[in-house]
Amino acid sequence: MTSAAVEPTPTAAPAASVIASVRDLRVHFRTKAGIVHAVDGVNFDIRNGETLGLVGETGCGKSVTARSFLQLVPMPPGIPVSGSILFRPRNPCPDCLGEGCSACDRTGRVSSPCPACSGEGCQHCDQTGLETIDLLDLPDQQLRDIRGDRIAMIFQDPGKALNPALSVRDQLGEVFFTHRSAELLDAAGIDPDTQSVTGRMIRRKANMRSRGVENLALAIPPLRDRRVALASAADGMVAAALAETQIPNPMSVMDRFPHELSGGMKQRVMIAQALACNPDLLIADEPTTALDVTVQARIIELISQLQERYRTAVLYISHDLSLVKRVCDRTAVMYAGQIVEVGDSDQIFHDPEHPYTQGLIEAIPSTNRERGRLEAIEGTVPELIEPESACRFAGRCPHTAPVCTTHDPVLEPIGEDRLVACFIHNPPATVPTEQLPRPDGRLL
Amino acid sequence: MQIRDYVLRRLLILPVLIVGVSIIVFALTRIGGSPIGIYLSHEMSAEEVAELEARFHLDEPIPVQYVYWAGGVLSGDLGWSGVAAAPVTEVFPDKLAATMELAVASAIVAVTLGIGLGTFAGARRDRFPDHVTRVVSISGAAMPLFWFAILLLIVFWVYLGWFPIGRSDAQIFASIPHPTGLYTVDALIAGNLTAFRDAVWHLVLPALTLGYGATAIIARMMRSSLVEELQEDYVDAARAKGLPERLVLRRHARRNALIPTVTVIGLSFGFLLQGTVVAEIIFRWPGLGRWMADSVLRGDQATIMTYVLFTSVLFLVVNLVVDVIYAYLDRRVVLGT
Ligand SMILES: Nc1ncnc2c1ncn2[C@@H]1O[C@H](COP(=O)(O)OP(=O)(O)OP(=O)(O)O)[C@@H](O)[C@H]1O
Numbered sequence A: 001m002t003s004a005a006v007e008p009t010p011t012a013a014p015a016a017s018v019i020a021s022v023r024d025l026r027v028h029f030r031t032k033a034g035i036v037h038a039v040d041g042v043n044f045d046i047r048n049g050e051t052l053g054l055v056g057e058t059g060c061g062k063s064v065t066a067r068s069f070l071q072l073v074p075m076p077p078g079i080p081v082s083g084s085i086l087f088r089p090r091n092p093c094p095d096c097l098g099e100g101c102s103a104c105d106r107t108g109r110v111s112s113p114c115p116a117c118s119g120e121g122c123q124h125c126d127q128t129g130l131e132t133i134d135l136l137d138l139p140d141q142q143l144r145d146i147r148g149d150r151i152a153m154i155f156q157d158p159g160k161a162l163n164p165a166l167s168v169r170d171q172l173g174e175v176f177f178t179h180r181s182a183e184l185l186d187a188a189g190i191d192p193d194t195q196s197v198t199g200r201m202i203r204r205k206a207n208m209r210s211r212g213v214e215n216l217a218l219a220i221p222p223l224r225d226r227r228v229a230l231a232s233a234a235d236g237m238v239a240a241a242l243a244e245t246q247i248p249n250p251m252s253v254m255d256r257f258p259h260e261l262s263g264g265m266k267q268r269v270m271i272a273q274a275l276a277c278n279p280d281l282l283i284a285d286e287p288t289t290a291l292d293v294t295v296q297a298r299i300i301e302l303i304s305q306l307q308e309r310y311r312t313a314v315l316y317i318s319h320d321l322s323l324v325k326r327v328c329d330r331t332a333v334m335y336a337g338q339i340v341e342v343g344d345s346d347q348i349f350h351d352p353e354h355p356y357t358q359g360l361i362e363a364i365p366s367t368n369r370e371r372g373r374l375e376a377i378e379g380t381v382p383e384l385i386e387p388e389s390a391c392r393f394a395g396r397c398p399h400t401a402p403v404c405t406t407h408d409p410v411l412e413p414i415g416e417d418r419l420v421a422c423f424i425h426n427p428p429a430t431v432p433t434e435q436l437p438r439p440d441g442r443l444l
Numbered sequence B: 001m002q003i004r005d006y007v008l009r010r011l012l013i014l015p016v017l018i019v020g021v022s023i024i025v026f027a028l029t030r031i032g033g034s035p036i037g038i039y040l041s042h043e044m045s046a047e048e049v050a051e052l053e054a055r056f057h058l059d060e061p062i063p064v065q066y067v068y069w070a071g072g073v074l075s076g077d078l079g080w081s082g083v084a085a086a087p088v089t090e091v092f093p094d095k096l097a098a099t100m101e102l103a104v105a106s107a108i109v110a111v112t113l114g115i116g117l118g119t120f121a122g123a124r125r126d127r128f129p130d131h132v133t134r135v136v137s138i139s140g141a142a143m144p145l146f147w148f149a150i151l152l153l154i155v156f157w158v159y160l161g162w163f164p165i166g167r168s169d170a171q172i173f174a175s176i177p178h179p180t181g182l183y184t185v186d187a188l189i190a191g192n193l194t195a196f197r198d199a200v201w202h203l204v205l206p207a208l209t210l211g212y213g214a215t216a217i218i219a220r221m222m223r224s225s226l227v228e229e230l231q232e233d234y235v236d237a238a239r240a241k242g243l244p245e246r247l248v249l250r251r252h253a254r255r256n257a258l259i260p261t262v263t264v265i266g267l268s269f270g271f272l273l274q275g276t277v278v279a280e281i282i283f284r285w286p287g288l289g290r291w292m293a294d295s296v297l298r299g300d301q302a303t304i305m306t307y308v309l310f311t312s313v314l315f316l317v318v319n320l321v322v323d324v325i326y327a328y329l330d331r332r333v334v335l336g337t
């Protein structure tokens, strides 16, 4: 790779208010045609409590980026080339025990100090002094603790993301058995430290570790009562989580199977499942694309409401630019495996700086609210198979200049809180002026 | 529809199916010739033969013969087995017990091994264990049963002497009562571990022979449907919840992968029954299959009819059970349509 040297993310926000930052993420795929550079040097930050929109044409690498947060990209064929995703988990606020107070900005959660420097600031924590972990470099157990608890994900098609063979109760219950077994035991009135044989069996049950024979034993009276208590404690949590999503009649929904629910209800179940443990970060990969237009609006409103209430940061992936403009605080624009522009949504949509963003926004139909037709930009996305060092947009950009086909533009700040990867805004000092794109010609 | 109602309905249809099967089989058997041969001897005169034919209603048209036969079956008369030189009803229970013991043992081997191997391979797709399993199961499906049986016989009985053939040691057999005719069960009822070990040891070779083919088919099916299920979104969703891989496999993917596999299990039980003929002959297992083979060679139609009728009923029942399991696993199945 001859791309420009990787610098630490040029971020306009103080690192401490950033919940997750993606640094030089590169994920490639081995295919028959060659190595596909699906994600090729992606950089962006997600700040505490914000909604960050991630937009771009189909196949530009949005889902691969999103899945990387939880190590859900299939490897093989995926190849983890490089990069890190730094994440600052947040724990219940000691002052208010999660209720929300001024010390924690009413989020009920605070970051813990970095174990390496105990809050002094060091290279592990990006000088923030806050506990920082790399999601791409975690022991299995720690990764599983984060999945579904600190970071949750909603998938595009709720019909496929729910297991057809398990009831809503079973699927949602799993989240609590995985991450809240101590609370479950507590709610069921079982001593969580009990060392008796039967106590251990109940504890194993609460951690979903019981094997076949044990399950038989758990069906006999002395153990059965405690198992039933445990199950009803879980049911209580499941019902509460479902109620949060304003699903009508949560108690009856619990016993249903996915095929007995409408698309909107399925997505509500997914949302209940994702937000069950009150995560710090929610990744929503086109959460409404598979739904009816009428249901879409309600699901989006639900996500925004819950996010506001729990101060969850959201990475919101969508094709629908008018939607992103409406619900996202900031927006990142992705093109052919790279981020080309990031900034405040209002600014991006009113005053796009990157030629690709300009083309995208122009393509938003003003009268109807249908999805923006991205194909309105002339030309097609370049091959992602072992790309040359060049601006990926060069083939379609109206401003293409010689430098664009020989150098890789990098994301660099322009103005306050705005990053753009284009030579119009960030001409390399070493290149003669006549080879640079002309900064005037705005698309209009 | 409730599963209970569904089962009841299927049970009500069962007799109709059985009558249908018996008509077809009866007609086919009679087309093959008169069953009279097995009752004749060289000393008989033409009058005696005619008298015998009249006695067994063999001079009537085939449909009428069927009615007599069916009436006999309903009153518990399955006819005379020339091969066993006894009424079919007298010999049948013992032979049936022997065959069922063998078939059930092989089915247990095939189901547990097939699902186990298939899961093991599917979860390690395209890695070394998957390739090994593939070779093992393809050879299991491709190898002729009789050849594999002879191979086992030569290696484990002739050379190594690890496992015996036949059904049991005569002395041990005589030492316990036989209320069920299933020797393993009888030994357990008697609390006689020596007899139990003997019964199991005798089962090993024929059960392996019979089970191998079915294991192979079940393992292939399980492997490929697991590989398919593992690519579904719900599997990633389960991972995204924080479930360990063990539970992603057990609670999520395997459950759905079992759905198509269960159908194959039902079908392979049919092959397994067919296989008993070969396995019983080669391992000298005194079951229905061997008796059946002798009967076919000697035109013993009463036995053939009984055997075919019985296996059809068994096959129908097994497939009913399979359908019920299927409906239980796949919640989307609308029962009764
Ligand atoms: N499992 C895979 N095997 C091979 N290539 C893959 C795989 N998954 C993704 N890719 C490649 O990665 C690229 C990016 O895919 P990704 O799913 O991230 O796109 P996307 O931006 O989410 O598109 P969409 O808007 O259609 O969801 C695609 O061009 C595809 O070729």
Ligand code: SF4
Pocket (backbone or CB within 6 Å): A354, A355, A356, A391, A392, A393, A394, A395, A397, A398, A399, A400, A401, A404, A409, A421, A422, A423, A424, A437
């Ligand atoms: S770098 Fe060049 S080709 Fe790329 S967007 Fe900017 S002007 Fe267009």
Ligand SMILES: [Mg+2]
Pocket (backbone or CB within 6 Å): A062, A063, A064, A285
């Ligand atoms: Mg996608």
Ligand SMILES: [Zn+2]
Pocket (backbone or CB within 6 Å): A093, A094, A095, A096, A097, A098, A099, A100, A101, A102, A103, A104, A105, A106, A108, A109
């Ligand atoms: Zn607080």
Ligand SMILES: [Zn+2]
Pocket (backbone or CB within 6 Å): A114, A115, A116, A117, A118, A119, A120, A121, A122, A123, A124, A125, A126, A127, A129, A130
């Ligand atoms: Zn530190």
